[in-house]
Amino acid sequence: MSDFLRPRRFAWLGLPSLLAGLGLAACDAAWAQAQDPLVSTPAQIKLGIEKVQLPGDEKMGLVGTTYLVDVGHGFHVGPAAYGAISGQRGGLFTVGVEGGWQRRLAGPLALDLGFYAGGGGGGAAPVGGGLMLRPHADLLWDFGPFLAGLSWSQVRFANGDINSRQLGLVWSARSDFRFVPSDRVGERSAMGGRSGMGFDRLHAVFGAYEPRPGARRNSGGELASTIAFVGTRVERALGDHVYWGLEAGGAASGGVAGYAEYLGTLGTETTVWPGVLTLGGRVALGMGGGGDVGVGGGLLMKAGVYGTLRLTRELGLTLEGGYTRAPQGSFRALHTAASLNWILDDPSDITAPARSIRSEWVGGVERYPAQRNDGSRRMLQAVTLKANRFVTRHVYLSGQAHSAYGGGAGGYTAGLFGAGVQFPVFGPVHAGAEALIGAAGGGGVATQGGAIMQPGAYVGVDLGRSLSLRVGAGKIKSLRAKGLDANVVDVALAFTFGIAGHGNR
Template sequence: MMGLLLGGVLTAMASDVAAGEQPQDTFQTTPTQFRTTYESLRLPQGEKMGLLGGTFLFDTYDWLAVGGGAYGALAGQRGGFITIGAAAELHKRFGEHAEINTGLFVGAGGGRGGYTLQGGGLMLRYHAGAQWHVDGMGALGGGVSWVDFPDGAIHSFQPYISYSFPFQALILPGWVSLDKDETETSRNMPMVEQEFAVVYRRYTIPAGVRTDTGQQQHNSIGLVGVEWDRYLNRNLYMRVESEGAMQGQSNGYMQILLGAGYRQALTDGSWLKLSVAAGPAGGGGVATGGGLLVDAQLAFQQKLSDHLFAQAGLGYALSPGASFRALSYSAGLGYHFFSPKMGAGIVERDSLSGFEARHFRIRLVNQRYLKDAPNWRSHHANLNVDLLGFQMDYFLNDYVYLTGHGIGAYRGMGGGYMTGLVGAGLHLPVPGTPLFAEVDALVGAAGGGGLDVGGGAVWQGDAGIGWQLSPAYSLLASYGVMRSVRGNFRARVASLSLGYSFSLPFR
C-alpha cells in the first residue's frame, strides 16, 4: 500500500511532462472528496479512545486517490491526541451508488500519553470498506480499520463509519496564465465565495478551571492559526480552523474545528459573522476530557481592499464534561476571493478568461531536528526527532512567496510533538538549469513530545537547493535552525520535500 503514493506521483509526473510541452487549451476537473470517519480504538488496560478523522482525497485516476488528513481524539480520556499525514486509496464504483475502497494513512503526532503510548509518533491506519452514494447528499459508508503505532503501545482493529462529501475541483497543473479579458462564458460562470485568514486568538480562563492533573489552569493561552470559510450562499458558510498555543503555560495545546456560520452585512464593506464550531482539541495539560471542544464566535469584519480584510472577534469555548472553558478574543487578517464552481468534465481555457491564475505549491515534508542544546528535551535528549507534514506556498510573484506548514513527530521518541508555522520566502531560479535556491523564515507555535519550547512560540529559518523535475513537480533539500522564544529548545533542521506546483483561478 505504501507504494500507492509513490506510484501515483511518478505516473502523474510522466503525464505532467507531456502536458507541459505545450500550453493546454482545456483542463480536466479533478473529482475530490472530503471524508470524515469515526472509530473507537482499544488502548492498553482496556481503555477506549474515540477517534475522529478528516481527509481530503483527490483522484489521480478513476481508481486511485491521494491526499492528506488529520485524526483527533473525541471521546475517552485522551483529549489532545492529534495526528496529521498523507493518505492514498484504491476505489471501485459499481453502478451509480455502490463503491468499495481500501487505503492507507501515514501520519505523525499523538499526545496525551507520552512516548510510552505513541512512541515516536508514527501512525499507520489501514482500512477496507464500502460506501453508498446518494445523489446530492454525499455518501454514507463503513468498514474496518487497523491503527498501528509501530514503536508505541497502540495496535487496534475496529469497525468505522464514514461520511463523504464529493465535489469537483479545478486544479491547473503547473503555473499557467489566463487571458485577462472576460468572455461571455466566463462572465456568466457560477462562482464560489471563499475566505482565508491568519488568526491570533487569546483565551481568558476563569479561576475555577483545572488542568488535566488537577492543578490550577494558567489564566490565559495565546494561539495562532488559520481559518478557511466557504460560502454556501450570500450568508451561510462552512468553516475549518486550526490553531496552536504559542503563549501561556500550555505549549502543545492544539485545536482543529469544523463548523458553520451566518454573515450579516452592516454597510458596504463591513459585516457581522456568527459561527459555531466543534472538533478535537487538547494537549499542554489543558483539561478537554475526551477531546471535544465546542466554540461560538461573533466577529466584526471590515473590507480593506478588493481582496484583503481585517476581523476582530469575541467568543466562548468549552469542553463538555471536562473542566476547560474560556472567553476568547481574536484578531485576523484575511484574503477574500471567488473561484469557479465547476461540474465534472472538460473546461475550456477561454471560459476562464477574466480570472487570475494564482500560483501555489504544496509540499510533502520530511524534517529532522538535530540536537543543538544539551537540555533541548525533557527526555531522550540524545535522540534526533524526525517529523512529517505538509507545507503550502503561495507565490506573490515568480520570486516571493508566503508559506505555512503543519508537521508532527514520527520518530525519536517525540510522539505528540507538533508545530504550525507561517512566514515568507524567496525563490531564485538558476538560469539555464532546472535548479533553484530558496530561503525562508517562519514563526508560530509548537509543543508536546517533551521538547522544551517554553510557552510554545518558536521561529525557524532555512536555506536550500531544489530541482524542478517537471512543470509541476520539484524536490527541495534545505538546512536551517529552529529556536524557541522562551524555552531551551534549540535544533538544526534538515528537510527534504516533494513539491507539487499548481494554479487556481481566482477573481
C-alpha cells in the same frame, strides 16, 4: 449581504458596466473553449469516526478527515488528519498522507481500500515516536452527491503500544479539484466558479483564552493563566450570508505548550457599512487538547461574534470575542482574537481579468537534534505538510503543519505560517527561502511555552510538469531562552499548480 459573500463591484459599476462585463465574459468563453488551460479531476472530502481500543481496555473515539484527489485508474491521494474526540486522550492528533483505491462492486455498492501514514500523538497516549499507520477497507453505498457506509481499519503506532482493529462509520462527499498545470500558470482562462480546494477566504489568527473559574489541568492543578494562541482559518461561502470553514490553532504561551485544536465552523455575516464594516457570528465544533489542559475526551465547542474592518478590497481586520468549552472536561474560557483575513479566489467577480495564481502543495520530512524538557538533546524526525500561495511571481505565503513520527517525541506538533521567496536558477533548478513563526509543543520537546520561529532555504529540481524534489536546511528556535534551538535538514516533494484568482495580475 456580506462584502465577502456579495458579487464584487456590481454596485460600483452599474448596469452598463455589468452588461459590458457579461459581453466580455462571453467573448472570453468562446476564445477559451479550445484553449482554456483549466484541468478538472474528481476529488472527495472524507469524514470517518471509529472507537479505538488502547491498552488496559481503554476506549478512545477517533475522527479522521481527508481530502483525496483522483490520480487515475481508481487511485486517489491527499492530506489527512486524525484526532481523539471521546475517551480520556483529548489532544491526540496526527497529520499525514492517505492513499487509496476505489472500485464499484455492483449497482451503488463500492469498495474503497486505503492506507494512511502520519505523525503526531498527545493526550499522554502510548504512541512511542508518533508514527501512526492505518490500513482500511470501506464498504460504501453511492447516494449520488455523497457515499456512506462502514469501515474496517487497523490503527497502529509503530513505536508505541496502540494496535487496534475496529469497525467505524465513513462519509465521503464528491467534489472536483480544478487547476491549471504549472507550465500554464498566469494564462487567461474562462474558468468559472472555484478551483483548487475551493476556499474563498483565509485568516491568520492571533488570540487569547481567559480560563473561567473551575478550569483545571489534566494533572489536577488549576488552569488560571492567560493562554495566547496562533492559528489559521479558511472559509467558503454557502450563500449570501452563510459560510463554512476549517480552523486550526495552537498555544504560543501560557504554560500549556502542546495544546492544539482543529475544528469545523459555520457562520453568518452581513455588511452594515458597504466596503467598510461587516458584522457576524459563528459556531465551531471539533477537537482540542494537549498541553495539560483538561479537555477530557477532546471534544471542543466555541461560539463568537465579530466585526471586520475592510483595509483594502482583498484584506480585512477581524476582531472576535466569544466562549469556548470542552463539554467532556473542565476547560471553559472566554476568548478574544484578532485576524488578518484575505479574500482569495473571489469567484463571483466576473468583471476582473481571470488569471490563474500559482499555488503549491508540499509534503516531506525533516530532521534535527531537539532539546528535551529532561535536559537531553536527541534527534527528532517529523512529517511536514505545507500549502503555499503566491502573491507575486516570486513571493508566496505559507501555512504549515509539522508532526513528529520518530525520535521518542510522539505528540510533538508545530503549526507555522509566514512568507517565502522563490526564483529559477537554471534549467529545471530553482531555489527559495522562507521565514516562519508559529506555535509548537508536546512530546517532551522544550519549546518553552510554545512560540517558535523557523527560517530556512531550499534548492529544488523539477521532476516533471508539476512535480519537483526539494532539499532544504534551516533553523528552528524557541522565542524564549533555554528552549529549542537546532539546525534543520529536510526533503520534500512539491506539487505546483494554478488556481483561479485576481491577485497575481
